[in-house]
Amino acid sequence: QVQLLESGGGTVQPGGSLRLSCAASGYISSNYAMAWFRQAPGKEREGVAAIDRDGSTDYVDSVKGRFTISRDNAKRTLYLRMSRLKPEDTAMYYCARVIGGTFTRIGSWGPGTQVTVSS
Numbered sequence: 001q002v003q004l005l006e007s008g009g010g011t012v013q014p015g016g017s018l019r020l021s022c023a024a025s026g027y028i029s030s031n032y033a034m035a036w037f038r039q040a041p042g043k044e045r046e047g048v049a050a051i052d053r054d055g056s057t058d059y060v061d062s063v064k065g066r067f068t069i070s071r072d073n074a075k076r077t078l079y080l081r082m083s084r085l086k087p088e089d090t091a092m093y094y095c096a097r098v099i100g101g102t103f104t105r106i107g108s109w110g111p112g113t114q115v116t117v118s119s
Contacts, residue, residue, distance in 0.1 A: 001025045001026050001027070001043075001074045001108075002024055002097065002107060003022045003025045003026055003088045003109075003110070004022055004024055004025075004095050004096065004097075004109070004110035005022070005023070005045075005110050005111070005114075006020060006021070006022050006093060006094060006110050006111065006113040007016070007021050007022075007113055008020040008021045008113055009113030010114075010115070010116070011116040011117075011118060012115075012116070012117055013087055013119050014084060014086060014087060014117055014119055015084055015085065016117070017021040017081070017083040017084075017085065017093075018082050018085065019080070019081050019082070019096075019113060020036070020078070020080040020082070020113060020116045021078070021110065022034070022035045022036075022077065022095030022110065022114070023076065023077050024076040024078070025076075026101050027103050030054070031098065032096060032097070033051065033052045033053055033097065033100035033101070034050070034051055034071065034078045034097055034098065035047055035049060035050035035051070035069075035096055035097075035098040035103055035105075036050075036069060036078070036080045036093060036094070036095050037093070037095070037096060037103070037105075038091035038092065038093045038094070039091055039094070039112075040088075040090060040091040040092075043091075043095070045092050046060065046103075047060060047066065047070075047075075047098075047103025048052070048060055048063055048093075049063065049067050049069035049080060049081070050055045050069065050098060050102075050103060051069045051070070051071055051078070052098075052101060053100055054060050057069050059112055062088075063082075066082065066083065066085075067080060067082050067083075068081040070082070071075075076116060078095050080093070080095075084116060084117070085115075085117045088117075089115060089119045090115060090116050090117050090118070092112040092113070092114050092115075093113050093114075093115055094109050094110055094112045096109060099116075107117070
């Protein structure tokens with residue numbers, strides 16, 4: 001069974017940058033589509049960025065041009081580079097395996113990593 005562990009969160013000022021990492025343990029194939037999700041207090045969890053098996057990417061409109069999803073298959077690690085952060089990006093961020101081309105999750109969640117954007 002694949003286990004996921006997110007890291008890299010923290011507190012940053014508006015306009016700042018962070019890079020989140022998602023390390024996978026257990027069997028995981030480079031053929032898996034993966035995605036980042038986030039959940040702000042009082043809101044539903046939403047898909048933020050996804051990367052498909054062929055490396056194609058998709059982003060929710062609110063982060064296009066600011067966030068970049070990537071993966072290192074050799075390290076079994078998924079990344080989310082976030083720049084020009086805004087207070088509304090404050091949330092707990094999670095990674096997950098998904099059905100390719102969608103934000104439909106397969107398997108369990110990791111514990112998440114908190115991102116707080118505040119001056």
